[in-house]
Amino acid sequence: MEEENQKQPKEAGKFIKIKKFTFIMGIFLLIFLTAGITTIALTFGNEKVDPLATNKHSEFEKLYSTYDTIKDNYYEEIDPDKLVDGAINGMIKSLDDPYSTYMDKKEASSFHESISSSFEGIGAEIQEQDGQIMVVSPIKGSPAEKAGVKPNDIILSVDGKSLEGLSSSEAVLKIRGEKGTKVDLSITRAGEPEPIALTIKRDTIPIETVYSEMLDDGVAKIQVTSFSEHTVKELETALNDMSKKDMKGLILDLRGNPGGLLDQAIDMASLFIPNGEVVLQVEERSGKKDVFKSKNNGELKIPVVVLIDDGSASASEIVAAAVSESADIPLIGVKSFGKGTVQTAQDFDDGSNFKYTAAKWLTPEGNWIHKKGIKPDIKVNLPDYASLPYISPDKELKASDSSSEVKAAEKMLKAAGYNPGKIDGFFDEETTNAVKEFQKEQKVKETGIIKDDTTVKLMQVIREKILENDTQVKKAVEVLKKEIK
Numbered sequence: 001m002e003e004e005n006q007k008q009p010k011e012a013g014k015f016i017k018i019k020k021f022t023f024i025m026g027i028f029l030l031i032f033l034t035a036g037i038t039t040i041a042l043t044f045g046n047e048k049v050d051p052l053a054t055n056k057h058s059e060f061e062k063l064y065s066t067y068d069t070i071k072d073n074y075y076e077e078i079d080p081d082k083l084v085d086g087a088i089n090g091m092i093k094s095l096d097d098p099y100s101t102y103m104d105k106k107e108a109s110s111f112h113e114s115i116s117s118s119f120e121g122i123g124a125e126i127q128e129q130d131g132q133i134m135v136v137s138p139i140k141g142s143p144a145e146k147a148g149v150k151p152n153d154i155i156l157s158v159d160g161k162s163l164e165g166l167s168s169s170e171a172v173l174k175i176r177g178e179k180g181t182k183v184d185l186s187i188t189r190a191g192e193p194e195p196i197a198l199t200i201k202r203d204t205i206p207i208e209t210v211y212s213e214m215l216d217d218g219v220a221k222i223q224v225t226s227f228s229e230h231t232v233k234e235l236e237t238a239l240n241d242m243s244k245k246d247m248k249g250l251i252l253d254l255r256g257n258p259g260g261l262l263d264q265a266i267d268m269a270s271l272f273i274p275n276g277e278v279v280l281q282v283e284e285r286s287g288k289k290d291v292f293k294s295k296n297n298g299e300l301k302i303p304v305v306v307l308i309d310d311g312s313a314s315a316s317e318i319v320a321a322a323v324s325e326s327a328d329i330p331l332i333g334v335k336s337f338g339k340g341t342v343q344t345a346q347d348f349d350d351g352s353n354f355k356y357t358a359a360k361w362l363t364p365e366g367n368w369i370h371k372k373g374i375k376p377d378i379k380v381n382l383p384d385y386a387s388l389p390y391i392s393p394d395k396e397l398k399a400s401d402s403s404s405e406v407k408a409a410e411k412m413l414k415a416a417g418y419n420p421g422k423i424d425g426f427f428d429e430e431t432t433n434a435v436k437e438f439q440k441e442q443k444v445k446e447t448g449i450i451k452d453d454t455t456v457k458l459m460q461v462i463r464e465k466i467l468e469n470d471t472q473v474k475k476a477v478e479v480l481k482k483e484i485k
Contacts, residue, residue, distance in 0.1 A: 063087060088354065089167070097357050098128045098168070099343050105351035107169035110176060121176035122183065123205040124149055125226070125258035125313075128168045132156075135187075136258040136337065137311035139205060140225040147200045148390025148459070149187070151256065151311035151337070156186040156195060177202050189389060194404050196389050209260075210234035212241060218248030218484065219477050224268070227260025227315040232267045239271075239300075249480035250300065251473065252323075253307045255333060259314025262342060262361075269322035270294040272304060277326040278364035280318050282342055289362075294326070303483035304329050305476045308376055313337035320374055321363040330479060331376040333472050340370030380475045385415035386466045391459065397450040401427040409450050409458065413438060416461045 067083060089102040103111055110119070123142020124135050135153040138144035155163055158174040166174075175183060185198045209231045212222045220242035224235060242250070252272075259265075269279045273294040282290045308320050308331055317336050323329040341360050347353040362368050389408050391397075397406050407425035413434045414420060421430025432448040439446045442457045450458065 085352070092354060092356065093167070095356075097341075099339075099341055100354075100356040101128070101167045101169050102354040103169045103352060107173055108347070108351055108353045110172050111169060111345070111353070111355070119176070119205050119207075120179045121172075121202055121205055122147075122149075122200045123203075124175075126155065126168050126171060126175075128166070128171070131165055133163045133166065133168065133171045136313050137256045140211065140223065140256065142205055143200045143203050145256075147198050148388075149198070149200075150189060150387065151309075152190065154188045156188060159184050179204050192389060192404060196404075197392055197395070198390055199392055199394055208234070210238050212238035214242060214245045214247070215251075215473075215477060217477075217481060218246055219251065219480050220245070220247040220249070221251040221253055221473065221476075223253035223255075224316070225257055227257075227264040227268070229261065229264075231260070231264045232271075235268060235271070247302065248484045249303045249305075251305055251307060251476045251480070252319075253473075254312045254316040254320055255307050255309040255472070256311035257313070257316035258311065258337075259316055259339065262315060262318070265315035265318040266292050269319045269326075270296045272296075272300060272323045272329060273326045279322045279326065280364065281362040281366065282359045283362055284359050303480050305479050306331050307472050307476060308333045308336045308374060309472075310334055310337055310373075312374075314339040317369060317374055318361060321367070321369065324374070324377070325364040330378060331374065332378045332380055332476050332479065333376045334379060334381060335373040335375050336369070338369055338371045338373035340368050340372075378475060378479070380472045382466065382471055383415075383469055385411060385462055388412060388415075388462065391450070391455050393452050393455040395451070395455075397427060399427050399429070399432050399448065406431070412458050412462050415465060416458070 067087070070078060070083060071080060085102070085104055092100050092102045122144040123139035124144035125137050125139070126133050126135055128134075133155045135144075135149055135151055135155065137151045138149045155171070155175075157163060158171070161174070163171050163174070175185075177183060179202055181202050183200055183202060185200065186195045187198060188195050207226070207228045209226050209228050210222060210224055212220060214220050222235065222238050222242065224231060239247075239250075266279050273279060273296060275294055275296050277294050279292045279294055282292070284290075304323070304327075306320055306323055306329055308316070312320065312333075313336065317339065320331055320336065324331050340362075341357045343355050344358045345353050345355045360368060360370065388411055389404070391405050391408055391412075395405060397403075397409055402425055404425060406427045407423060410420040410423045410425070410431060413431070414423060416438065418434040418438055419430065420434040421428055435450055435454065436446045436448045438444075438458065439448075439454055442454075442461075444453050444457060447454075
């Protein structure tokens with residue numbers, strides 16, 4: 001056996017030598033033949049070289065064929081880049097996922113602005129759903145919030161142009177604009193029989209995401225409006241400030257928070273969850289799960305409650321679910337929005353990009369809240385007048401008018417302590433008298449007509465009344481006082 005093993009290498013060496021010579025000659029012959037065939041094809045043929053001949057993605061054959069046909073035979077000159085953008089956009093739209101979208105250079109720039117220090121627009125988080133543009137939540141203090149835009153409103157048109165079939169990034173470009181300019185929106189809202197017309201003046205929307213205040217009896221309220229690059233640092237600063245004011249209990253307000261950056265949500269939740277406890281799980285298509293745990297070195301030693309509503313989505317739901325399941329912090333309010341997926345963005349060299357859903361996230365206990373939302377431990381609704389629709393100051397409401405806007409105005413007058421008579425949407429004599437009484441007390445010209453300053457003052461009074469009678473905050477204070485020692 002030993003002699004045989006020693007001989008084999010010599011014989012194998014000879015074999016390889018002979019084959020190498022044959023192989024090299026074969027390559028020369030192949031190159032010669034290929035060059036000849038290519039020359040003939042380029043000289044005499046009019047058929048396109050099929051890029052798929054050596055491409056394993058043969059399913060793209062129809063796509064290339066369509067592109068070539070349109071490029072060569074369409075009756076007008078076309079922009080090839082526009083065709084490519086359309087093809088990518090169509091591919092992503094076919095996913096039927098409102099959170100996956102293609103963005104051209106302009107749209108991508110707008111997307112990056114939304115997580116930077118500021119941008120100009122109306123300040124509302126939107127998404128595409130079933131071919132329509134839906135408001136997730138207006139940003140706190142934004143023109144959209146002041147105009148009465150609500151979560152789940154459907155934006156039908158912008159400046160008279162329909163948004164039907166547009167992606168969320170396409171809609172954003174139409175809604176945003178320079179500070180000081182106006183935009184006309186037509187929206188529909190559940191419970192309202194007719195579309196609502198809004199004229200909103202654009203402004204600079206600062207991405208300041210944390211607002212804090214000290215309430216009575218050592219209870220602090222910190223509202224987080226979105227999850228941007230510096231949100232956790234802002235929250236830590238707010239917590240330090242409130243601690244200096246002898247904070248004994250904390251209300252973390254995530255109402256109307258549409259979400260944002262995942263890493264900020266994880267870091268924020270960790271501030272309230274003991275070290276080593278699960279914050280969330282991220283599950284890939286394969287079923288593989290990445291488990292994220294708190295790295296907090298010392299959780300807050302004071303009682304905490306969290307407020308949520310139907311505008312709390314995505315990253316704010318991650319925080320709410322995490323503190324609920326891993327730190328037993330009670331949730332107060334109404335059911336959250338229900339977005340349980342994680343997106344990632346891929347940039348192209350030309351400045352465009354696409355955002356796609358890469359995974360779904362699960363609560364610490366493995367629950368998927370997508371399209372279900374998170375139910376609060378203590379359900380508390382805001383007063384009915386908190387959901388009244390916006391009335392445009394440009395619209396005139398006067399005696400003998402009958403409309404949904406008149407009905408909304410009657411409800412506002414009633415909530416403000418005036419008697420508009422029967423609330424039926426008809427502007428009668430009692431309504432006129434109530435308006436005049438309101439105008440007198442607000443030091444506005446007594447016309448009995450609702451328009452301009454009267455409309456603005458009326459909505460301002462209602463907004464202040466909502467803040468004064470925030471039933472959800474009141475309940476949170478009540479719960480905390482039982483825990484404060």
